[in-house]
Amino acid sequence: MLNFNLSPELIVLQQKAREFALQEVLPLAWRYDQRDETSQEIIRKAEAAGLINGDIPEEYGGRGFGCLEAVILTEELAAACAGLATSIFDNSLGMEPLILCNNEALKAKYFPKILNDKKYIAFATSEPTMGSDVASLRCRAKRDGDDYILNGTKYWVTNGGLADYVSVFATVDPKSAHAGICAFIVETAWEGVSAGRPIPKMGQRTSNTTAINLKNVRVPKENMLAPPGEGFILAMQTFARTRPSIGAFAVGTARSAMEFAIDYAKKRKAFGSKIADFQSIQLKLAEMYQKVETARLLVWKAAWECDQGVDPNISASISKMYATEAAFEVVDQALQVMAGYGYTRFFPIEKLLRDVRLYRIYEGTSEVQRIILAGHVLAAYQATMPPLEDLAIEQVAHGEDPSATKTTGPRWRCRVCGYVHCGDEPPDECPYCFFPATAFKAV
Numbered sequence: 001m002l003n004f005n006l007s008p009e010l011i012v013l014q015q016k017a018r019e020f021a022l023q024e025v026l027p028l029a030w031r032y033d034q035r036d037e038t039s040q041e042i043i044r045k046a047e048a049a050g051l052i053n054g055d056i057p058e059e060y061g062g063r064g065f066g067c068l069e070a071v072i073l074t075e076e077l078a079a080a081c082a083g084l085a086t087s088i089f090d091n092s093l094g095m096e097p098l099i100l101c102n103n104e105a106l107k108a109k110y111f112p113k114i115l116n117d118k119k120y121i122a123f124a125t126s127e128p129t130m131g132s133d134v135a136s137l138r139c140r141a142k143r144d145g146d147d148y149i150l151n152g153t154k155y156w157v158t159n160g161g162l163a164d165y166v167s168v169f170a171t172v173d174p175k176s177a178h179a180g181i182c183a184f185i186v187e188t189a190w191e192g193v194s195a196g197r198p199i200p201k202m203g204q205r206t207s208n209t210t211a212i213n214l215k216n217v218r219v220p221k222e223n224m225l226a227p228p229g230e231g232f233i234l235a236m237q238t239f240a241r242t243r244p245s246i247g248a249f250a251v252g253t254a255r256s257a258m259e260f261a262i263d264y265a266k267k268r269k270a271f272g273s274k275i276a277d278f279q280s281i282q283l284k285l286a287e288m289y290q291k292v293e294t295a296r297l298l299v300w301k302a303a304w305e306c307d308q309g310v311d312p313n314i315s316a317s318i319s320k321m322y323a324t325e326a327a328f329e330v331v332d333q334a335l336q337v338m339a340g341y342g343y344t345r346f347f348p349i350e351k352l353l354r355d356v357r358l359y360r361i362y363e364g365t366s367e368v369q370r371i372i373l374a375g376h377v378l379a380a381y382q383a384t385m386p387p388l389e390d391l392a393i394e395q396v397a398h399g400e401d402p403s404a405t406k407t408t409g410p411r412w413r414c415r416v417c418g419y420v421h422c423g424d425e426p427p428d429e430c431p432y433c434f435f436p437a438t439a440f441k442a443v
């Protein structure tokens, strides 16, 4: 049975996250944005409020939250500040490979440290020379006895400057692409690991983003998340479970932009009326609302699939792609409603516009989501409609009665114009487009 009601537990979680976002995050968001700095204090408070690490499995002392809890939480946090939400959510991204891997000893080693010792864990597939094409990563993992030696630079690592641990994806042989990729948990305190300076960004300036440099870093084999050949799949499985949360970030940011625009439209006057009375402004608000609601439905569906054990890859891509693109349009329209003031730093929309732009880039660009979806529709999608050549419409359009001819004897379809000829042999030429017999295919 289909049910869109949140459970009582999810409603409590939503309320808690909303209160935290409004009381702790919103009042400081612009200050940290101005400083181009994240706030460890807010991240620690989110941790104390139980808004981080909920996804650690119950058998390791966690609360075993699923994707639905994650999207409910992240919508609320991102509504207050996208950058801080990104930094707060980053433990979930960094931890997802550990949740998904088969290395039980590694789980037993790190989950309690993350939970009890309040450690941060980041995620690193990207490098200075690659992002979308994960199979082409270059960070080297060389076997040395029972250990691996890592050399390379990971780039764009969210919370790279704060992280105690990083889920690092590397390769034993860059030439073997997917087949060479492996993954490890690397401790940033280990010799040879260093974080770069914070990367100056257009938006989401309240999240920390740095390079992580690895120079002859010795990683014990027991820290392996995925052996060579399994790292690429682990990275993709991780994204399939975290992309709905990026969609939820987008819903949160779009929702705030819409609410600010509604508020402004009710108060601002032009030509003797409130601008909310103008139909063109009303249409903008209606479209914003439609996009926020549609995006949330797609996000919830993808999250629900994750929690049902259904492969969430396709729904995750749809939700990420739709919600992040819709959110950009909503924020842009909100700025249009607020016009001149919307463009200033006196009002919130310019930050939202800078922040929202990133959603279409990280965790797989919009182009990458389209590649995934195109691959699905061309290879795996199960059509309900019969093939084109089986449609009676062609014969009707060509002036014939399909009921008289369709079921008996061989049939030949003109590949050019669709004309169907009944008979043992194809005609010498098509009577409609005059292509020769070679254009006819038996159907």
Ligand SMILES: Cc1cc2nc3c(=O)[nH]c(=O)nc-3n(C[C@H](O)[C@H](O)[C@H](O)COP(=O)(O)OP(=O)(O)OC[C@H]3O[C@@H](n4cnc5c(N)ncnc54)[C@H](O)[C@@H]3O)c2cc1C
Binding pocket: 122, 123, 124, 125, 126, 129, 130, 131, 132, 133, 155, 156, 157, 158, 159, 201, 204, 209, 358, 361, 362, 363, 364, 365, 366, 367, 368, 371
């Ligand atoms: C603020 C920020 C935080 C980030 N956090 C993390 C993190 O924590 N961990 C991490 O590992 N990464 C992180 N990233 C990296 C992010 O995931 C990448 O930026 C993203 O995957 C795109 O990679 P790229 O920037 O190298 O672009 P490229 O892969 O170089 O792509 C450039 C352009 O080409 C397009 N393109 C590429 N291939 C194709 C194709 N086959 N067909 C059509 N178009 C194509 C892309 O869509 C894009 O428009 C972060 C990035 C940013 C900006």
